[in-house]
Amino acid sequence: MKRTGDIDILLLLEGTYPYVKGGVSSWLHEVIRGLPHYRFGVVFMGSCAKDYAGWRYELPDNVVMVQSHFLFDPPTETPKRPRRRARGPDAAAEKAICALHENLGSGQPSLPTADELSDPASPVGQGMFLDSQSAWNYLTECYQASALAESFVDYFWTVRNLHAPLWVLGRIAAELPPARLLFSPSTGYGGLLGAMCARERNTPFVLMEHGIYTRERRIDMMNAAWIRDRRNFLQTDQSEISHLRSLWVRFFETAASQSYASANPIISLFDRARRQQVADGAEAERTRIIPNGVEIARFAGLRRPLGTPPPPVMALIGRVVPIKDIKNFIRAAAIAAQKLPTLQAWIIGPTEEDPPYAEECEDLVQSLGLQATVQFLGFRRVEEVLPLIGVNVLSSVSEGLPLSVLEGFAAGIPAVTTDVGACREMLEGSGRDDDVPGSAGGVAGLADPDGLATHIVSLLTDPQRYAEAAATAIARVEKRYDRRTMLNTFDQLFREAMG
Amino acid sequence: MAGIGFELRRLSNSRTYFGLLRAYAYAGIVSSGPWVLSIAAILMLGILSIGLVVPSTQITEFQVSVTWMIALSLIYTGGFQLIYTRYVADRLFEQRPDRVVPNLTGAMLVLLLPASVAVSVVMAVWFPGTSLAYRLLMIVGFVLLCMVWVLTVLLSGLKQFRAVLIIYMFGYGAVLLLALGLRPWGMEGLLGGFVAGQALLVVGMTGLVWKAYPPTRLIDLDFFRHQDRRLWLIPAGILFNAGVWVDKFIFWLSEDTSNQVIGVLRSSVIYDTPTFMAYLTIVPGMAVFLFRMEVDFVRAYDRYFSLVRDGGTLAAIEEQRLGMVMAARHGIRDILGTQGLTLLVLMAFSHVLLPALGISVLYSGQLAIISVGVMLQLLVMAALNILFYLDDLRETVAITAVMLMANAACSWASIALGPYYYGYGFACGMLIASVVALPLVNKRLDRLNYETFMQTR
Numbered sequence: 001m002k003r004t005g006d007i008d009i010l011l012l013l014e015g016t017y018p019y020v021k022g023g024v025s026s027w028l029h030e031v032i033r034g035l036p037h038y039r040f041g042v043v044f045m046g047s048c049a050k051d052y053a054g055w056r057y058e059l060p061d062n063v064v065m066v067q068s069h070f071l072f073d074p075p076t077e078t079p080k081r082p083r084r085r086a087r088g089p090d091a092a093a094e095k096a097i098c099a100l101h102e103n104l105g106s107g108q109p110s111l112p113t114a115d116e117l118s119d120p121a122s123p124v125g126q127g128m129f130l131d132s133q134s135a136w137n138y139l140t141e142c143y144q145a146s147a148l149a150e151s152f153v154d155y156f157w158t159v160r161n162l163h164a165p166l167w168v169l170g171r172i173a174a175e176l177p178p179a180r181l182l183f184s185p186s187t188g189y190g191g192l193l194g195a196m197c198a199r200e201r202n203t204p205f206v207l208m209e210h211g212i213y214t215r216e217r218r219i220d221m222m223n224a225a226w227i228r229d230r231r232n233f234l235q236t237d238q239s240e241i242s243h244l245r246s247l248w249v250r251f252f253e254t255a256a257s258q259s260y261a262s263a264n265p266i267i268s269l270f271d272r273a274r275r276q277q278v279a280d281g282a283e284a285e286r287t288r289i290i291p292n293g294v295e296i297a298r299f300a301g302l303r304r305p306l307g308t309p310p311p312p313v314m315a316l317i318g319r320v321v322p323i324k325d326i327k328n329f330i331r332a333a334a335i336a337a338q339k340l341p342t343l344q345a346w347i348i349g350p351t352e353e354d355p356p357y358a359e360e361c362e363d364l365v366q367s368l369g370l371q372a373t374v375q376f377l378g379f380r381r382v383e384e385v386l387p388l389i390g391v392n393v394l395s396s397v398s399e400g401l402p403l404s405v406l407e408g409f410a411a412g413i414p415a416v417t418t419d420v421g422a423c424r425e426m427l428e429g430s431g432r433d434d435d436v437p438g439s440a441g442g443v444a445g446l447a448d449p450d451g452l453a454t455h456i457v458s459l460l461t462d463p464q465r466y467a468e469a470a471a472t473a474i475a476r477v478e479k480r481y482d483r484r485t486m487l488n489t490f491d492q493l494f495r496e497a498m499g
Numbered sequence: 500m501a502g503i504g505f506e507l508r509r510l511s512n513s514r515t516y517f518g519l520l521r522a523y524a525y526a527g528i529v530s531s532g533p534w535v536l537s538i539a540a541i542l543m544l545g546i547l548s549i550g551l552v553v554p555s556t557q558i559t560e561f562q563v564s565v566t567w568m569i570a571l572s573l574i575y576t577g578g579f580q581l582i583y584t585r586y587v588a589d590r591l592f593e594q595r596p597d598r599v600v601p602n603l604t605g606a607m608l609v610l611l612l613p614a615s616v617a618v619s620v621v622m623a624v625w626f627p628g629t630s631l632a633y634r635l636l637m638i639v640g641f642v643l644l645c646m647v648w649v650l651t652v653l654l655s656g657l658k659q660f661r662a663v664l665i666i667y668m669f670g671y672g673a674v675l676l677l678a679l680g681l682r683p684w685g686m687e688g689l690l691g692g693f694v695a696g697q698a699l700l701v702v703g704m705t706g707l708v709w710k711a712y713p714p715t716r717l718i719d720l721d722f723f724r725h726q727d728r729r730l731w732l733i734p735a736g737i738l739f740n741a742g743v744w745v746d747k748f749i750f751w752l753s754e755d756t757s758n759q760v761i762g763v764l765r766s767s768v769i770y771d772t773p774t775f776m777a778y779l780t781i782v783p784g785m786a787v788f789l790f791r792m793e794v795d796f797v798r799a800y801d802r803y804f805s806l807v808r809d810g811g812t813l814a815a816i817e818e819q820r821l822g823m824v825m826a827a828r829h830g831i832r833d834i835l836g837t838q839g840l841t842l843l844v845l846m847a848f849s850h851v852l853l854p855a856l857g858i859s860v861l862y863s864g865q866l867a868i869i870s871v872g873v874m875l876q877l878l879v880m881a882a883l884n885i886l887f888y889l890d891d892l893r894e895t896v897a898i899t900a901v902m903l904m905a906n907a908a909c910s911w912a913s914i915a916l917g918p919y920y921y922g923y924g925f926a927c928g929m930l931i932a933s934v935v936a937l938p939l940v941n942k943r944l945d946r947l948n949y950e951t952f953m954q955t956r
Contacts (some may be wrong), residue, residue: 136949143813151810156952 007041007064009494010179012197014045014190018059018066019052023400024185024210027292033060034487038494041065041179043172045189047072069172071165071189079167080120081127093123093134100124101138104254107281109261111196117170126167130160150243158244162251169193179203180498184259185210188252191259198262204497207263208290209273211400211421257281265493269401270422271430290490291422292401293483299410302387303474306412310390310466314416314456315346317382317392317404320358327364328395328418331449332456334368339457345374348385386411391456396420397446409477414441414469416455418448426476435480438472538775540671541565544678544689546857556760557686563766564637565693570744572644577740578733579610580649581887584656585729586722591657591712599712601719603653607646608718615642626762632687636694643697650704658793662707670700731892738899739883742932743876745903746910746925747774753914756921770921773862777869780845784838784877791830792884799823800888807951816948823885824944830881831937838874845870865922872926875933882936886943894939902932 011017017025032040040063046052049070059066081087100123103110112124120127129135143155169189173196182198182205184190191207198205260266260282267288268274274287304310314333318324326347333345351358358376365374377385382404392408392415399421406426408415417423427441442455459466541562548558583606590598618641622634654663678692750756750770757767799822806816845852849863879902886895906928913924943950 131953133946133949133953136953140813140948150812152813152816153807153810153952 006039007177007179008038008498009181009183010041010043010176012043012045012182012184012190012193014184014186014188015047016185017044018042018055018057019044019046019068021056023403025057027210028185029057029060030483031487031490032063034483035491035494036060036062038062039064041177042067043176043193044068045169045172045193046070049073065177067172069168071168075168079126079130081131082120082125087128087132089133089137090123093128093132094137096123097134097138104258107257107261109195109199109258111192111199111258112170113200114170114174114196117167118174129163129167146243154244155247158247162248165189166192169196173197173200181206181494183208184263187256187259189255191263192255195258195262204499205263206265206267206493206497207259208267209277210269210292211273211398253280260286264497270425272422272425273400288493290486290493291481292403292406293481293486294403294406294410294477295483296410296478298383299386299407302383303412304387306467306471307463309463310460311344311388312340312342312460313344313346313388313390314393314460315348315385315389315391316395317385317408318349318394318396318402319353320347320349320351320361320376321354322357323396323398325395325397325418325447326357326361328447328449328452329393330361330364330368330370330374332393332395332452333374334370335449335453336456337370337373339453340460343373343460345370346377346385346389347374348377348380350379351376382407386413389413391416391441391459393452393456394418394423395449395452399423401426406477406481409440409473409481412470412474414459414466414473416442416444416452416459418446418452419443420446426481429476430480436472436475438475439469440473440476441469537569537671538778540674541693542775544675544693547675547679548682548689549857551682558689559766560761561686561689561693563760563764564633564690565640566766566771567764568637568641568644570747572641573648574737574740574744575614576610576645576648577736577738579606579736580652581732581736582729583649583722584652585732587653588656596712597715598719598721600709600714601716602722603649603708604718605720606722607649609720609723610649611642611645614645618642622762629762630687633690636687636690640690640694640697643694643701646701647697647704650701650708654704654707657711659707659711660789660793663704666700666703666707669703670696673699729892731896735883735892735895735899738896738903742899742902742906742928745907746928747771749907749910749914749924750921756914769918770865772858773865773869773922774925776856776858776862776866777873780838780841780870781873781877783841784834784874787833787837788830788877788881791826791833792881795826795829796823796885796888799826803947813948820944820947823947827881827885827940827944831878834874834877834881838870838877842867842870842874868922868926872922872929875926875929878933879929879936882933882940885940886936889943889947891943894943898932898936898939901935902928905929905931 011028013028016022017028042059042063042065044067046068047070049068100110100112112122116122116124117126119125122128123134139156139159142159143150143152169192173193176197178201180203182194182203184194184205185208187207187209194205194207197203257280260277260280264286265288266277266282266286267290268277269289269291271289274289277287278284314336316324316326316329320326329345329347333343337343337345347361362376365371386408389408390413392405392413394402394405394415394417396402396418397420399417401422402417405415405417405423409426415427417427424443427443428439429435429437431437441459442451444451444455459469545558545562549555583603586602587599590596590602615638618638622637626634626637651663674693674696676692677695678689681688681692684691747767747770750767751765753767756769757765760766799819803816803819803823805811806819846863846867849866850860853860853863853866879898883895883898886892886898906925909927909931910924913920913922913927916923
């Protein structure tokens with residue numbers, strides 16, 4: 001495989017392709033393969049080298065360069081310490097640090113350049129950050145300004161840890177090969193690198209978010225047991241996140257606003273996500289929705305003739321993990337089975353990712369006495385199972401734009417989902433010109449098995465509704481969620497952005 | 500968005516905030532306390548033997564021999580005292596008390612074998628005309644004193660002050676009784692009593708250590724595998740003891756101020772008498788020093804670092820830092836106060852006190868100035884002690900080196916200037932050392948928060 005030549009599009013990837021399988025990674029893989037006339041460069045950023053077990057994708061020929069960087073690996077070289085004098089208190093340096101943080105918070109593009117980051121004497125040099133009294137003074141002032149009775153040592157190390165990758169990013173930015181376009185599928189560290197390079201090199205930067213990175217990090221932070229929360233039970237107020245967590249959240253918010261400030265266009269998959277981007281500081285004129293798509297032809301042959309009674313099968317296609325809320329699915333099956341005794345409920349997807357959770361789910365099936373109804377089928381090829389399914393169910397607590405729903409649509413199968421991510425838009429229509437009206441199934445609230453069951457039973461028992469939903473599903477996926485259309489849109493967008 | 504998101508959690512565990520223990524190098528410094536006891540005993544022996552040991556030059560021979568043994572053994576073990584105490588503190592922190600005694604045995608062997616060979620050679624070559632008993636007692640006495648110093652510092656480092664004091668009282672009580680009983684045998688008799696008392700001290704203190712930290716094996720050399728940057732403790736300990744003794748050596752070895760006593764050992768009557776008297780005045784200052792350091796400073800120190808480690812707020816941390824500053828400040832103030840008062844009393848009554856001890860009143864001026872020097876030495880010790888606690892080993896080496904050089908240079912100059920200036924050299928050297936040491940401590944305590952967090956060494 002030849003990997004040489006100038007790079008058209010440099011992909012700035014945090015924790016995804018080609019090391020980790022997942023939605024974003026397969027989307028990227030499809031885009032690279034679908035646009036063979038561009039030469040791609042891949043800059044992968046991971047946490048630590050030992051967290052990844054090599055490439056999980058066979059790279060297409062038009063990937064001409066791959067770089068891997070690990071932001072939290074211990075540095076191979078010790079940072080250059082500033083000269084002794086620079087380490088002492090320095091009002092000017094302190095002022096500069098202060099001004100930088102104020103600007104960063106304001107949403108104006110204000111990231112330091114790679115040169116500044118690598119200069120040991122610059123106020124934003126790593127040695128200064130680690131060693132200087134100016135940095136210490138600023139840090140303690142911020143701690144005092146936050147006016148919270150919080151462990152200082154934890155605050156100190158949180159600040160150190162969340163700044164540490166910045167200088168790695170600076171070094172990556174300094175050594176990045178030239179490219180005609182920068183593309184990042186997330187804000188976070190990838191977005192920061194994009195913003196840094198876009199400004200310094202005057203290269204167009206396209207940002208896309210499959211989910212909303214900042215929001216997901218916020219959820220991560222709330223759940224993170226590793227951020228020591230020193231408050232006792234009585235002090236804990238669920239609506240308020242501890243200060244240390246909020247430091248991380250603020251860091252990622254700043255990363256997002258800096259990414260938004262430098263990127264054009266700012267792409268999302270669906271309107272709810274776009275509105276969130278705007279709320280987080282993205283300029284509305286720069287935002288753009290480009291939904292994900294599926295390969296219609298692959299599934300068109302699986303469609304049942306319209307009017308055929310559906311098999312009494314509700315199915316969930318996805319990994320058995322908490323975010324998919326499999327228990328919600330099982331409870332909905334229990335309710336639906338009371339009205340529809342012949343009902344089958346299949347869970348189609350690997351159970352290996354979170355074995356304790358999978359076991360809990362199986363225990364729930366036992367305790368509800370649903371052994372005859374609910375079956376764990378493990379991983380199956382989608383084309384194999386879709387013809388056997390009546391209703392495609394998604395019970396997740398969080399989603400972006402789930403492809404399994406679209407694949408079902410392409411095979412003429414309506415869906416019932418929770419109201420997460422793009423689901424409502426997919427099922428009830430976006431009201432946009434490139435969409436069709438009508439419902440392709442039903443939407444229920446989060447953790448509302450009754451709502452899910454009502455829609456499932458109604459679809460499986462009402463041939464009229466089922467036929468209409470199936471027809472809408474097919475029409476919508478062909479009009480709005482066709483992979484070919486998506487690729488063409490990106491092809492055109494890339495061409496325009498490169499000028 | 501599957502797969503995205505770094506494993507941030509590891510970061511919270513990625514560093515131990517500190518090498519947890521700033522071990523207690525309480526140090527060779529406190530050993531001066533017991534050392535006062537030894538001086539007192541030797542002086543007392545001298546006084547009580549007058550007229551009973553004949554000729555009276557034998558008393559001087561005994562006192563000078565013991566003084567040289569004490570000085571050289573203190574300097575020889577100065578570094579080892581500190582580093583071994585630190586090693587023990589680390590093992591105790593690791594919950595490995597069983598390693599204390601085997602490593603003490605191993606390290607002592609390594610330390611004392613070359614020392615006893617060297618002392619034997621010296622005794623064989625440079626002491627013509629002395630008795631075999633004298634030479635053997637000197638060899639054994641030197642080795643025992645080395646062990647006494649190490650054990651004393653070890654037990655002081657483990658805060659067993661009371662036990663140490665009790666053992667010393669027994670040990671020197673025995674020295675007095677035995678020596679007085681052995682007076683008929685002259686100088687060798689006095690020395691025999693002294694050496695037997697040292698043996699008693701070694702047995703007593705070893706027993707104490709043994710009982711506190713029961714060993715599981717006889718001997719271990721793990722001690723020699725554990726040293727790294729704390730090797731700085733060795734020069735610090737040696738330089739400190741050398742710095743304390745160098746003025747005496749200069750007076751002993753200078754032709755103008757000294758005379759030969761026994762073998763190659765010389766003494767300086769004109770300097771030694773006021774000097775050893777002056778060291779007895781250290782007692783009140785020493786007590787104050789111990790109290791301020793061991794109670795006030797250590798309390799603030801322990802709280803400071805436990806707040807740093809266990810998540811105190813910055814305000815609480817700062818409060819304990821100020822506690823350390825206050826303890827240091829009060830310590831210095833109280834040392835100056837008590838020693839100043841002691842000095843006044845001494846001056847007021849020296850015309851009565853000195854004759855009562857059989858010492859000429861002519862010494863009172865020198866006694867005063869050397870007492871001032873001793874007070875300043877106590878200030879330097881206080882500063883060193885704080886720096887040991889804060890683990891600033893390089894600074895302690897610098898200070899002790901300054902102390903050695905300043906004391907040597909000024910003492911040498913004082914001899915050149917003439918008898919009126921004897922003693923001013925020592926005081927001047929200690930003044931220079933404290934002028935160097937105290938601002939260093941001040942700066943260190945000022946920047947403690949910043950350096951604790953930002954300058955992890």
